Amino acid sequence: MLRWTVVLAGLGTIALLLTACEGGGPDTPAAESGQPADTVEAEKSLAELLAAADVDQGKRLYLQCRACHSLEKGGINKVGPNLYGFFGQPAGQVEDFAYSDALQESEIVWTPETLDRWLARPSEFLPGNRMVFVGVRRPTDRASLIAYLQQKTGATR
Numbered sequence: 001m002l003r004w005t006v007v008l009a010g011l012g013t014i015a016l017l018l019t020a021c022e023g024g025g026p027d028t029p030a031a032e033s034g035q036p037a038d039t040v041e042a043e044k045s046l047a048e049l050l051a052a053a054d055v056d057q058g059k060r061l062y063l064q065c066r067a068c069h070s071l072e073k074g075g076i077n078k079v080g081p082n083l084y085g086f087f088g089q090p091a092g093q094v095e096d097f098a099y100s101d102a103l104q105e106s107e108i109v110w111t112p113e114t115l116d117r118w119l120a121r122p123s124e125f126l127p128g129n130r131m132v133f134v135g136v137r138r139p140t141d142r143a144s145l146i147a148y149l150q151q152k153t154g155a156t157r
């Protein structure tokens with residue numbers, strides 16, 4: 001008898017909880033408007049993000065690339081190739097750099113769009129490439145980095 005009372009009390013609690021959820025309390029409208037920042041960013045096109053890009057932020061983000069890439073004209077190849085003038089070029093054009101077959105044989109042409117996808121997750125965009133870099137997760141950060149690279153590699157002034 002005691003056991004049934006416990007079970008019934010338990011069912012009563014569940015029923016109460018269910019009612020509370022279904023009712024859509026005062027929390028519901030706030031939850032609907034509170035979209036996570038990443039979702040909002042993802043809805044913007046790359047062109048829009050580039051137009052609002054923060055070049056100083058891009059310069060800070062480039063610190064993640066600097067160990068492996070120089071940007072200036074005539075700059076040295078490090079672990080990765082010098083990037084001067086790479087916008088608008090097919091991938092793998094630096095003559096004295098030993099690229100992976102994957103990159104060399106890819107038909108990638110470097111535009112803000114292809115670079116955006118490369119930088120998001122290089123290993124997924126081009127499996128087998130040799131750039132050991134996890135990626136830049138936020139679309140706004142990638143846009144800032146792309147804008148900085150455009151300035152520093154001679155694509156824009």
Ligand code: HEC
Nearest residue numbers: 064065068079080091092093099100103129130131132133
């Ligand atoms: C650990 C070293 C390393 C880091 C960090 C790194 N890269 Fe690379 N990157 C490479 C290597 C190596 C390659 C050549 C890959 C291949 O041949 O598969 C490369 C290739 C590239 C290319 C293609 C160049 C071409 O000539 O086609 C671009 C663009 C690039 N990296 C941009 C970046 C940017 C921007 C960052 C920072 C967000 C970055 N990389 C971080 C090592 C690195």
